[in-house]
Amino acid sequence: MAKRTTVEVHQAEPCCAPVMTAPLQPEQAVDMAKMFKALGDPIRLRILSLIASSQDECCVCDLSSSFDLSAPTISYHLKVLREADLVDSDRRGTWVYYRPRTENLGRLSAILAVPGVPAVVGCS
Amino acid sequence: MAKRTTVEVHQAEPCCAPVMTAPLQPEQAVDMAKMFKALGDPIRLRILSLIASSQDECCVCDLSSSFDLSAPTISYHLKVLREADLVDSDRRGTWVYYRPRTENLGRLSAILAVPGVPAVVGCS
DNA sequence: TGAATGGATCGATCGCCATCGATATGGGAG
DNA sequence: CTCCCATATCGATGGCGATCGATCCATTCA
16 A cells, blocks of 8 residues: 555654664654653643644644633643644744644654554554 | 453554544543653653563663663653553562563554554564 | 662652743734 | 734743652572
C-alpha cells in the first residue's frame, strides 16, 4: 500500500533508532524529551488531537470553545506545542490557524515502536 | 476474552484512536499524558532506552554507571517510569531488574502514528 | 549475628510550569 | 480614524518536579 497524497515524506528521517533497539544518545534524548514533555499535559494532548484530527487545519476559536480555560492559558499551551515543533500556525486575517507537524509526530511514533508489532494505523 | 501468546497481545488494545484520527477524550488524555510526561525528561528517556534496548532486562547497577547522577536521583526516575506503567521491576537477590512494558510503549506509538505512514520498525 | 552492599525512601531546596487578569497587538467593520 | 474582536504577551502566584545527602530496608557473606 503506497502512500497517500497529503502525508508522505515523513518516515524518511527517523532521526534515531527506536528506543527498543539502541540506547538513545544524550543529545537526541534532549531533543525528543522536549517534544514528549509538550505532550505530557492532558490539555495539550487534547488540543493536539483536535488540531491533528481536523481536516487540514483548525482555528483557535474552535479550540477555546472546547475547554473551560481562559484564552491566555490556551494560547500558552499552543505556544508550548509550537516551540516543541509539534504544530505550525498561520495567521489569515483575524484568525490564526494551526496545523499538525506530522513529520515530527511520525518521528515520535517511530521511536516508541515495538519491533515485531506493527504500529497499526487506523483507517485504511 | 483470553490472551494468547505474550507476543501478540500488544497491539490488541489500542485504547484510543490515533491523535490524527479523532479527538481524544478527556479521560484518555489524562491517562496518556501521564505516560508522555514520564518520557518528557532526557534522563528518563535514556534510562528507558537502556532498559528497552537491553536483552530482556537490565540491572539498576548498569544504569547508574551510565549517568553522572546520585543513586537517589536514578531511583526517583525509575519510580516515575514505573508509576507511568512504562517499566516493570523485579528483585532477585541483591539486584533489581527492570523490563520495558512493551504493550504501553506500543500504545503510545500507535496514538502518535500518522495515517498513511507505516511507523516502520527494525531494519532500515 | 554483624558488617557490607544494592536500592529505595525521606526531607529540603530551588527552579520551572499551569493558570489567570491585565494589557498589548493586529486586523476587519463602520 | 476609531472601535471592536481574536490572539498573543506580561507579571504574579501557587504548586509540582529534579536533585541531593541522610537514612532506611533487604540480602548476601564472613
